Amino acid sequence: MEVFLFYAFAILAISSALLVVSLKNTARALFLFFITLFSMAGLFLFALADFVAITQIMVYVGGVLILMIFAFMLSNKELLKDLQQISGSLFSFPSWQSLTLALAFFGVMVLGIREWNSMELPQWMLNNIQSGDVIAPTDNNIQQLGIKFMTQYVLPFEVISIFLLMALIGAAHLSRKEERA
């Protein structure tokens, strides 16, 4: 059952991502991107990362995608027009070079994964498996994460909050309409 659900989520993620790429209508592609992100969040659950999955849904679906759709719909009508008409082929692949490059990169990564599989697991993972320090489905992840954020990872946490503030102020400044002086 678990494996079946995993495969369902994986196939959903990959096929909707492929559709996002191959659709010509940008608005439809953006809405389809929702499904990709949701199924990625479902995949996170299988790695026992419940809080990351919820954050993914809240930040990406609630924030990033809404922002993208806003930017898309606030801009002019010319944006909505198909920008891909340079390749007039029936198939929606804009250029076979990029397809070749992506497939070649995929081949390299699959080779790497196979190579990695043929060796035994790295030492820290073996140690953790032996001493039982592997996240179990019954663990209270969110409490542990909160404690870690406030003790061990407090410096990256503060840095990232300042960074987020800077990015938001910068985005607000950039998107302001400057009056012609």
Place this chain on the structure above:
Amino acid sequence: MITLTHFLVVSACIFCIGLYTVIAKRNAIMILVGIELMINSAILNLVAFGKYDKVNYGGQVFALFAIVLAAAAVAVGLAIILNVYRHYKTINPDHITDLRD
């Protein structure tokens, strides 16, 4: 049983789709979507390996950091895209060639 390899293969697929989007699309918003796909596959890897690290919770913590970074990048990137559109009247990156007017 879902092994680590399952996660790695799925995230490799998603990453390559994102790579293809970034290279092939002629629409800056779609390129941003491709970057998001690549970041998401990286987060999937972080989370999959973080399952074996209960002492530090390193994978999950840095997956959260990566999500925050991606959100900030999208906010700034979309602001820049809107500005570029206002200036050049196009968001096709092939036509945006000069740094100053």
